[in-house]
Amino acid sequence: MASSIHDLARHLNISIGTVSRALNGRADVNADTRQRVLEAARKLNYSPNQSGRSLRQGATRSIAFMLQPHPGDQQYGEPFFIPFLTGLQARLAEHDLDLMVVMGEPGQYQQERLRRVVETRRADAVVLANTRREDDRIDYLSKAGFPFATLGRSQSGGDTYPSLDIDFERAGDEAVDRLVARGHRRIAAIRPSLDLNFGYLFLDGYRKALKRHGIEVDPDLIADGFINETGGYQVTPQVMRSKNPPTAIIFNNDAMALGGCKALAEMGIKPGHDMAVIVIVDTPLCRYFSPTLTAFRPSLEPMGRRLAEMLLASLPAFAGPEGTRIIREVWPLELIARESD
Amino acid sequence: MASSIHDLARHLNISIGTVSRALNGRADVNADTRQRVLEAARKLNYSPNQSGRSLRQGATRSIAFMLQPHPGDQQYGEPFFIPFLTGLQARLAEHDLDLMVVMGEPGQYQQERLRRVVETRRADAVVLANTRREDDRIDYLSKAGFPFATLGRSQSGGDTYPSLDIDFERAGDEAVDRLVARGHRRIAAIRPSLDLNFGYLFLDGYRKALKRHGIEVDPDLIADGFINETGGYQVTPQVMRSKNPPTAIIFNNDAMALGGCKALAEMGIKPGHDMAVIVIVDTPLCRYFSPTLTAFRPSLEPMGRRLAEMLLASLPAFAGPEGTRIIREVWPLELIARESD
DNA sequence: CGTATTTCCGTAAACGTTTACGAGAACACA
DNA sequence: TGTGTTCTCGTAAACGTTTACGGAAATACG
Numbered sequence: 065m066a067s068s069i070h071d072l073a074r075h076l077n078i079s080i081g082t083v084s085r086a087l088n089g090r091a092d093v094n095a096d097t098r099q100r101v102l103e104a105a106r107k108l109n110y111s112p113n114q115s116g117r118s119l120r121q122g123a124t125r126s127i128a129f130m131l132q133p134h135p136g137d138q139q140y141g142e143p144f145f146i147p148f149l150t151g152l153q154a155r156l157a158e159h160d161l162d163l164m165v166v167m168g169e170p171g172q173y174q175q176e177r178l179r180r181v182v183e184t185r186r187a188d189a190v191v192l193a194n195t196r197r198e199d200d201r202i203d204y205l206s207k208a209g210f211p212f213a214t215l216g217r218s219q220s221g222g223d224t225y226p227s228l229d230i231d232f233e234r235a236g237d238e239a240v241d242r243l244v245a246r247g248h249r250r251i252a253a254i255r256p257s258l259d260l261n262f263g264y265l266f267l268d269g270y271r272k273a274l275k276r277h278g279i280e281v282d283p284d285l286i287a288d289g290f291i292n293e294t295g296g297y298q299v300t301p302q303v304m305r306s307k308n309p310p311t312a313i314i315f316n317n318d319a320m321a322l323g324g325c326k327a328l329a330e331m332g333i334k335p336g337h338d339m340a341v342i343v344i345v346d347t348p349l350c351r352y353f354s355p356t357l358t359a360f361r362p363s364l365e366p367m368g369r370r371l372a373e374m375l376l377a378s379l380p381a382f383a384g385p386e387g388t389r390i391i392r393e394v395w396p397l398e399l400i401a402r403e404s405d
Numbered sequence: 406m407a408s409s410i411h412d413l414a415r416h417l418n419i420s421i422g423t424v425s426r427a428l429n430g431r432a433d434v435n436a437d438t439r440q441r442v443l444e445a446a447r448k449l450n451y452s453p454n455q456s457g458r459s460l461r462q463g464a465t466r467s468i469a470f471m472l473q474p475h476p477g478d479q480q481y482g483e484p485f486f487i488p489f490l491t492g493l494q495a496r497l498a499e500h501d502l503d504l505m506v507v508m509g510e511p512g513q514y515q516q517e518r519l520r521r522v523v524e525t526r527r528a529d530a531v532v533l534a535n536t537r538r539e540d541d542r543i544d545y546l547s548k549a550g551f552p553f554a555t556l557g558r559s560q561s562g563g564d565t566y567p568s569l570d571i572d573f574e575r576a577g578d579e580a581v582d583r584l585v586a587r588g589h590r591r592i593a594a595i596r597p598s599l600d601l602n603f604g605y606l607f608l609d610g611y612r613k614a615l616k617r618h619g620i621e622v623d624p625d626l627i628a629d630g631f632i633n634e635t636g637g638y639q640v641t642p643q644v645m646r647s648k649n650p651p652t653a654i655i656f657n658n659d660a661m662a663l664g665g666c667k668a669l670a671e672m673g674i675k676p677g678h679d680m681a682v683i684v685i686v687d688t689p690l691c692r693y694f695s696p697t698l699t700a701f702r703p704s705l706e707p708m709g710r711r712l713a714e715m716l717l718a719s720l721p722a723f724a725g726p727e728g729t730r731i732i733r734e735v736w737p738l739e740l741i742a743r744e745s746d
Numbered sequence: 747c748g749t750a751t752t753t754c755c756g757t758a759a760a761c762g763t764t765t766a767c768g769a770g771a772a773c774a775c776a
Numbered sequence: 777t778g779t780g781t782t783c784t785c786g787t788a789a790a791c792g793t794t795t796a797c798g799g800a801a802a803t804a805c806g
Binding site: 066109111112113114115116118119122124126129133143145146149150153154157162163164165166167169177180183184185186322348349352353354 | 407450452453454455456457459460463465467470474484486487490491494495498503504505506507508510518521524525526527663689690693694695
Binding site for chain 4: 068069070080081084085088090112113114115116117118119120121
């Protein structure tokens with residue numbers, strides 16, 4: 065059906081070796097024959113079969129992206145990932161690389177899926193999302209010597225792989241700064257209870273800023289919950305019941321903030337009026353909620369493109385003349401001031 | 406590095422043919438040797454190389470999903486697609502099929518990307534999203550004889566491919582029904598101006614219901630705009646300027662509804678109070694906007710799973726004993742009544 | 747003109763599978 | 777014992793590429 069390199073060779077009465085060399089731009093082929101080959105390829109509508117190529121070259125020219133919807137995130141999933149994927153995909157496509165998406169069931173460990181990709185060599189490298197503080201996927205890939213990069217930092221694996229993350233620490237810091245500047249002294253922090261690394265980073269920044277302002281960290285004002293609306297709804301009353309309730313809350317997740325605001329409303333507390341609220345990662349919801357939520361916004365699409373570049377720079381096959389480089393970056397977030405604080 | 410079928414064969418002192426047959430569960434292999442092969446495979450941590458397999462079998466065991474962010478959808482992309490992808494991916498994974506995601510630049514035609522996938526045989530089948538009324542991707546795939554399925558109907562290609570869609574017609578109908586029951590007679594319809602098929606389907610339902618209720622269709626109450634917030638913001642004043650302004654508006658897209666509500670607010674009209682608003686496809690935004698927006702909600706994740714099943718049923722290699730079937734389904738939407746109407 | 751170099755191309759192996767074919771051994775049956 | 781059948785396995789080709797190697801022809805150079 066589809067034409068192969070043999071068809072081309074037969075049609076031109078030359079060997080398949082020459083055809084291949086001509087198509088791949090090798091030097092040792094006559095300019096005239098190259099011309100004829102390229103023309104014939106266009107005429108016969110020839111495209112190289114990727115399976116044959118992969119087999120011979122030992123590279124599939126595809127990158128796997130692994131993400132895992134958070135447990136309880138039953139409805140619309142992370143709005144986060146589509147723009148990130150768009151950027152990632154766009155940059156990969158420029159290098160003629162495909163993007164394979166591998167999702168785990170929410171809550172289930174992805175090890176098995178990951179092993180399959182690696183062991184059957186379905187991809188040349190992996191991009192991990194939902195990075196945990198201790199991430200066995202990273203351990204596995206490091207040990208297996210399989211190339212990968214992560215969206216988000218982790219404590220696993222050392223500095224052997226490229227990673228791109230948002231500066232949650234600084235966002236936590238800035239959020240406290242802003243609230244203190246507006247007269248708040250009792251500031252609560254609510255974050256997901258999972259082992260997600262950004263929860264720790266956020267808290268570090270939060271603590272650091274409090275210390276700088278000479279405010280003592282009150283453990284009663286720090287709480288963990290499920291990373292969804294229900295989690296925020298359940299955990300917010302906890303901090304409100306402390307002896308010395310907060311006048312401001314920083315939420316480490318948009319869904320938790322929405323649930324938290326609902327809880328506040330039911331307690332007769334009006335966010336943006338009786339209680340300042342800041343959200344660490346902005347999503348469209350923050351913009352449309354009432355009150356609109358002050359939040360820190362990442363540049364997701366550029367991040368996707370950048371992580372693709374970083375991953376490619378770490379692959380010997382793609383690295384430039386200066387050789388293989390491991391790059392780690394932490395990107396700032398932009399504060400979007402709205403009504404809630 | 407990774408062990409191949411040759412390593413297994415050498416290790417067991419048998420031929421690679423036998424190893425392959427043992428692993429693939431063929432009948433003509435001794436039960437005892439099969440046992441030994443399986444054990445050795447586990448011990449040597451053997452997994453078949455997918456490239457080799459693909460080449461020999463002429464099938465890659467991967468499905469491409471093509472989507473195209475709408476132009477102007479600069480921020481967070483379709484929240485729509487992650488849950489759909491989750492379902493699609495889950496069902497494909499059960500059949501050991503990978504999912505490749507191919508995105509076009511917003512606004513750019515995807516033909517080129519699609520041709521690449523098809524011609525280099527990077528996937529065994531394609532799933533198309535963002536179906537247009539006349540869709541040249543469908544024409545191309547039909548003509549090329551390449552298997553595919555679509556999320557959304559189209560007028561292109563006849564009944565030769567599986568498709569799964571939401572019942573926009575019925576949603577438009579029900580929306581009118583509901584508004585009429587609440588006393589409205591002047592009902593506007595705002596939809597995207599692109600050639601997206603669902604815009605037509607929605608309008609059909611809208612017209613049908615008006616006719617049934619003996620209400621004349623007023624062209625001044627029907628308007629098209631860009632499929633984003635700005636579009637809704639720009640086009641809503643149009644219908645409001647008609648000689649006989651509406652008392653209710655049905656928006657065919659959530660982002661357009663948000664922009665529309667903003668425009669209404671600026672005109673001193675309070676959605677949910679002075680103006681009834683219904684949105685055809687629910688997203689989380691509808692739930693958190695103020696007022697919360699009455700909307701029709703699809704079951705995205707089950708739809709993803711279902712479309713995977715339908716696609717597989719249409720592939721000879723996967724079809725059951727009854728052979729290849731082309732299935733087309735239209736799924737109902739669930740009305741989520743909220744404050745806005 | 748003889749030799750060295752360059753240019754160009756064909757040959758064939760290799761990547762890791764699956765599978766058609768055939769053959770030897772074991773077995774059944776008369 | 778002879779013939780036919782069943783079980784099991786090895787051989788080798790095939791999928792579509794890329795590429796190391798070598799050789800023929802053309803060219804350069806003394």
